[in-house]
Every structure is written in C-alpha cells, then in structure tokens.
Amino acid sequence: MENIKRKTKQPDNTALRTALWRALHVQADDKPYIIEDEIGFHLIKPEKGWQEQPDMKYTKRLRASIVARGSTFQ
Numbered sequence: 199m200e201n202i203k204r205k206t207k208q209p210d211n212t213a214l215r216t217a218l219w220r221a222l223h224v225q226a227d228d229k230p231y232i233i234e235d236e237i238g239f240h241l242i243k244p245e246k247g248w249q250e251q252p253d254m255k256y257t258k259r260l261r262a263s264i265v266a267r268g269s270t271f272q
Contacts, residue, residue, distance in 0.1 A: 220238060224236055232262055
C-alpha cells in the first residue's frame with residue numbers, strides 16, 4: 199500500500215479577514231447589526247490585539263459595507 203501524505207489546506211486569507219470583520223462588527227459597532235456572526239472568530243481564535251491590525255481599523259461605515267457584502271452569500 200502506498201503511503202499517502204495528506205496536505206492540510208489553510209483557510210483563504212480573505213475568508214479569515216471577513217470572519218474577523220464580522221466579529222468586530224458585533225464587538226465594536228452599535229446595534230442593529232447587519233449580521234450577528236462571531237462563529238469564525240471562535241474558530242480562528244485570533245491572538246490578543248487582533249483588532250489593532252491595520253486592516254481591522256476600517257471605519258464603521260466601511261466595515262459595515264464589507265460585512266453586508268459578505269452576508270449576501272449565505
């Protein structure tokens with residue numbers, strides 16, 4: 199029997215960022231939320247200070263547009 203090595207696929211970076219933007223939307227923005235989704239946050243388990251990454255510092259308005267755009271595919 200041939201020894202088969204399986205590659206572990208890494209999540210797409212865009213998917214990771216979208217999940218974190220969704221979580222930040224719930225954690226930082228006021229209600230009503232466009233979508234209340236923190237599942238990706240719990241799966242990713244980002245390091246402390248993840249909200250301070252440059253791509254997480256978008257304005258509320260821009261973050262809302264990203265969250266809204268991503269929610270159309272559910």
